[in-house]
Amino acid sequence: MGQGCTWIEHYRALQRAVLVCLCLCLCLALPAWAQPIQPQQLVSAARQQVGVTLGYDPVYRRLDYPGGDVPLATGVCTDVLIRALRAQGLDLQQAVHEDMRAHFSAYPQSWGLKRPDRNIDHRRVPNLMTWLRRQGLARPSSAAASAYLAGDVVTWDLGNGLSHIGIVSDRRTAQGVPLILHNIGRGTREEDILFAFKVTGHYRFASR
Template sequence: MKSLIENLILKLIWITIPYMKKLDYNGLSSQRKGDKTLFDFGGFFEDTLEWTSLKMVRIYILLMGVSVKKIKVIVMLVILIFICSIVTKAVLKFQYNKSNSELNRKVEEIIDKLPIKKVDVPDESSKVDKNQNGVADPIDIVNSARKEAEQETVYKDAYYVGGYPPDGEGVCTDVIWRGFKGINVSIKDLIDKDIKENMAQYKGVNGKTDPNIDFRRVLNQDVFFKKNCINLTTEFKEGDINNLKEWQPGDIIVFIEGYEHIGIISDKRDEDGIPYVIHNSHPHASEAKLSWFHNPIHGHYRWKY
């Protein structure tokens, strides 16, 4: 019996030690602006693994002088240590360097597989198809914007000569004009033209136009959409079908209070009928549930298809 436990402990030691040697702890950090590390889990797990292995070594040494009467206690300790090692290994495989939205997405994927009755929210989005590609214009906008989330466009706030940032980088407002490219609408041209004709209405311009950046400012996009779109409710109510159906694919949502942000309502909903928002916030573009946004909604607009 004792020999069996000795072999078991030795095997557990050799299973655990390689992880301490080979793990890349730098990958266990969640970073923010300026590559400043806000959360560092590496040290914690390194200490956990070292503690686990050292404990097993000590138990093995002590086992040499332990009577058979205490074997059951030792077996329980070995099992607990083994469980800790397995849990630690599982957690380490989970990528902590991903954004909160990605972690939430993984949770949602798991929930979607559960046998939960979903809320059926009526699809009342426009079925207009001006570009005649067989897809309704609101879905064209969503599909075009979703490419940002799928390729995880890096959040980078910068000034670009010519206005347009290169593919693979941008901010929240870039999701908008890239989305509207799906219906062959140039948001830049429309906003630049409207600013020239109605500069006083655009407080974000400060009396001086700059085509390289004006169309990429949240405040300017907000003014433009408020003037040229259908203005809808800014109230969001979970569990209210009548309210949930007010949020349709391709709609524009704007936040001003607390932080300036803008996104596009997705055609994806969770089991409660809550729509997702396609947006770009540090570290990259993603789809996040509307209920995850806690700042007051400033504007909710629908393009006049």
């Protein structure tokens, strides 16, 4: 009887160990945020920055971590997305930093860094493009306005080595082209610039 109980205890312990391993594997496979990103909420959070973020300032700043931000009155193009996603619980500063710590060589080596820098990495468009792609969020780029849905994220090549990022609005022009919520130098605005520059990336958080 004693040996039987011991065998059962070992079997149950093994079951618990397997269950823990499965849970860990599942957690590692999940995206870096707890809840699905809602496209309309992303658009609304970005639009709330219009008239609030009035300037553009690319100066390097030391930030708190996690949740670090520059003054709300200013920022760069990436800050529009960073702030809008934080409203839904996704901190790109932390998400990008943790992924870069684990997979530094997977990210662009364009700034001469030998290790991640949590003050600036998430504020660089090429890094966000890499992170978005690594999360499985990349979509085909298209010349058709109908391919871009509210809440999508788009990146552009402005020329002269400059990249840009913005959020697709739920508002469209009379020709059906969606507006973009972005900060290209004059604060956060909602403008018709989707096809003004070369599109280099198209990303979507939600399956539709």
